[in-house]
Amino acid sequence: xxxxxxxxxxxxxxxxERFDAGRLLTMKGIAEGVENSNYLIETTQSRFILTLYExxxxxxxxxxFHALLAHLHAHGSPVPxxxxxxxxxxxxxxxxxxxxxxxFLSGISVSKPTPTCAENVGRALGRMHASLADFRIxxxxxxxxxxxxxxxxxxxxxxxxxxxxxxxxTIARECDFLDANWPIDLxxxxxxxxxxxxxxxxxxxxxxxxxxxxxxxxxxxxxxxAVTHSAWAxxxxxxxxxxxxxxxxxxxxxxxxxxxxxEKAALPILARGAALxxxxxxxxxxxxxxxxxxxTRKDPLAFASKLQxxxxxxxxxx
Amino acid sequence: xxxxxxxxxxxxxxxxERFDAGRLLTMKGIAEGVENSNYLIETTQSRFILTLYExxxxxxxxxxFHALLAHLHAHGSPVPxxxxxxxxxxxxxxxxxxxxxxxFLSGISVSKPTPTCAENVGRALGRMHASLADFRIxxxxxxxxxxxxxxxxxxxxxxxxxxxxxxxxTIARECDFLDANWPIDLxxxxxxxxxxxxxxxxxxxxxxxxxxxxxxxxxxxxxxxAVTHSAWAxxxxxxxxxxxxxxxxxxxxxxxxxxxxxEKAALPILARGAALxxxxxxxxxxxxxxxxxxxTRKDPLAFASKLQxxxxxxxxxx
Numbered sequence: 001x002x003x004x005x006x007x008x009x010x011x012x013x014x015x016x017e018r019f020d021a022g023r024l025l026t027m028k029g030i031a032e033g034v035e036n037s038n039y040l041i042e043t044t045q046s047r048f049i050l051t052l053y054e055x056x057x058x059x060x061x062x063x064x065f066h067a068l069l070a071h072l073h074a075h076g077s078p079v080p081x082x083x084x085x086x087x088x089x090x091x092x093x094x095x096x097x098x099x100x101x102x103x104f105l106s107g108i109s110v111s112k113p114t115p116t117c118a119e120n121v122g123r124a125l126g127r128m129h130a131s132l133a134d135f136r137i138x139x140x141x142x143x144x145x146x147x148x149x150x151x152x153x154x155x156x157x158x159x160x161x162x163x164x165x166x167x168x169x170t171i172a173r174e175c176d177f178l179d180a181n182w183p184i185d186l187x188x189x190x191x192x193x194x195x196x197x198x199x200x201x202x203x204x205x206x207x208x209x210x211x212x213x214x215x216x217x218x219x220x221x222x223x224x225x226a227v228t229h230s231a232w233a234x235x236x237x238x239x240x241x242x243x244x245x246x247x248x249x250x251x252x253x254x255x256x257x258x259x260x261x262x263e264k265a266a267l268p269i270l271a272r273g274a275a276l277x278x279x280x281x282x283x284x285x286x287x288x289x290x291x292x293x294x295x296t297r298k299d300p301l302a303f304a305s306k307l308q309x310x311x312x313x314x315x316x317x318x
Numbered sequence: 319x320x321x322x323x324x325x326x327x328x329x330x331x332x333x334x335e336r337f338d339a340g341r342l343l344t345m346k347g348i349a350e351g352v353e354n355s356n357y358l359i360e361t362t363q364s365r366f367i368l369t370l371y372e373x374x375x376x377x378x379x380x381x382x383f384h385a386l387l388a389h390l391h392a393h394g395s396p397v398p399x400x401x402x403x404x405x406x407x408x409x410x411x412x413x414x415x416x417x418x419x420x421x422f423l424s425g426i427s428v429s430k431p432t433p434t435c436a437e438n439v440g441r442a443l444g445r446m447h448a449s450l451a452d453f454r455i456x457x458x459x460x461x462x463x464x465x466x467x468x469x470x471x472x473x474x475x476x477x478x479x480x481x482x483x484x485x486x487x488t489i490a491r492e493c494d495f496l497d498a499n500w501p502i503d504l505x506x507x508x509x510x511x512x513x514x515x516x517x518x519x520x521x522x523x524x525x526x527x528x529x530x531x532x533x534x535x536x537x538x539x540x541x542x543x544a545v546t547h548s549a550w551a552x553x554x555x556x557x558x559x560x561x562x563x564x565x566x567x568x569x570x571x572x573x574x575x576x577x578x579x580x581e582k583a584a585l586p587i588l589a590r591g592a593a594l595x596x597x598x599x600x601x602x603x604x605x606x607x608x609x610x611x612x613x614t615r616k617d618p619l620a621f622a623s624k625l626q627x628x629x630x631x632x633x634x635x636x
Contacts, residue, residue: 024426028346030347
């Protein structure tokens with residue numbers, strides 16, 4: 001959510017000369033995405049995002065993300081493409097970092113999703129999963145269910161108890177529950193795994209972009225829907241559940257890709273898992289990020305509240 | 319250099335409805351300018367900067383900046399205009415802050431100015447000063463020469479000595495020198511007072527925008543040229559002086575607005591003052607900003623080096 005690596009305009013202009021992408025007109029560092037540095041670039045030809053990969057993205061994973069987005073784009077999903085230079089290269093070195101020039105997509109990220117918007121997002125996610133049936137490259141989910149207890153154990157218990165009294169007990173109980181109840185056999189696919197409103201661009205509630213695939217991995221595809229539900233159907237503080245929005249999301253998805261009975265049956269468990277996953281990463285970041293750091297800490301309790309809601313309301317209307 | 323106040327897309331879309339400026343298509347928080355929050359906004363009609371004023375800009379000063387930019391725009395300087403809404407209002411309340419919708423200007427900010435670019439910047443500054451001869455509104459310079467010693471006295475001596483051994487002695491000596499030698503009677507005008515490369519937009523070395531007027535005030539106009547010289551004619555660390563660039567800047571300025579003999583004679587003193595002003599504000603920020611804060615601290619020593627250079631080389635070629 002900040003610019004970590006400064007790229008001078010002359011440096012960017014020289015970089016653009018590798019491409020058939022026009023000459024540099026404008027360059028603005030933008031506050032967007034996971035912890036990468038991003039510049040919005042305008043050339044005489046078009047607009048682009050220049051991304052420099054910081055520590056949270058392993059350059060080894062970039063070929064996976066590239067292949068995934070190329071596949072999705074070829075199948076009509078509104079995802080940004082990596083731009084190739086004149087030699088067909090899409091991965092570059094710039095200012096000491098791995099860097100890519102990426103297609104710019106118009107659209108805004110809503111803060112308070114309407115049911116119509118959520119239904120369209122459900123459709124876009126369903127279409128994406130449908131088109132990934134023949135995408136064969138695998139990437140294990142580094143933040144999948146087996147990773148949650150170890151992540152919890154990395155959160156200092158004293159710090160956790162001090163910052164969030166009682167939260168450790170909730171998390172330990174939920175880890176036990178999910179260890180015992182996590183499904184073993186559901187349809188798997190490449191998934192986005194982080195499809196929050198921040199990562200969806202819309203114009204008039206129509207989806208114009210699915211972005212920021214840097215958590216994409218192979219996992220239960222219905223878990224992707226569970227993550228999306230947890231991200232779209234609540235107020236920012238996680239307290240108020242918007243049933244109409246949540247239902248619209250599921251309906252949109254099911255219109256495009258009919259879930260199996262097993263997937264439908266598993267959704268309440270997967271939704272609890274999704275809530276726990278973001279509760280844990282936010283808790284870990286909270287405990288380990290100084291309050292004055294460049295990154296805004298997100299409140300873990302929003303997802304504790306969602307977890308509570310999923311636990312007491314394990315019924316989903318499709 | 320960050321987004322301090324979050325504005326949701328729906329909030330921005332509703333804000334735009336006050337204007338005849340098109341409907342919202344894209345909105346990106348950008349890392350730019352003094353400590354305001356800035357969004358680059360694209361509508362169905364055009365592009366704009368949405369600025370929310372944070373603590374460094376006093377809302378009481380905004381009418382001055384508005385009048386100044388309107389004057390400059392009317393006289394052909396490439397400055398961004400404040401956009402008026404359907405009721406002729408340009409100053410708004412948004413997300414608890416004063417906010418303005420501002421014209422977007424294309425162009426990049428160079429990191430390593432060429433002499434050609436510096437010459438064009440000199441011309442743009444000269445034209446700006448020339449057109450301000452009949453601009454009558456005054457704003458005292460809160461960071462003018464009388465403010466320097468008090469600012470120095472606000473920098474904790476122990477912290478200063480620890481961080482920059484020997485620097486206090488240099489500053490105290492320079493305050494004494496400038497108290498004794500600062501000119502009293504030179505042509506005054508509204509000045510930009512912060513025309514660093516960051517605040518100039520160019521395309522192919524042609525000036526397409528002069529921006530970020532939030533330090534603008536009434537002071538010696540040749541002091542504005544001194545500030546610009548100190549900002550354009552050195553490497554980022556202030557060690558290497560680029561004589562050709564510095565001379566080109568002065569030449570460009572003098573082509574458009576002939577400096578008086580008194581102004582020429584005073585420039586070496588004013589350049590020392592310019593170097594001291596940025597040395598002091600950087601020192602103050604360094605001492606008073608935690609290293610982990612959202613704002614990047616700028617090294618005061620770059621301007622100590624420039625001050626040293628101006629002191630030992632008090633000759634300027636025009």
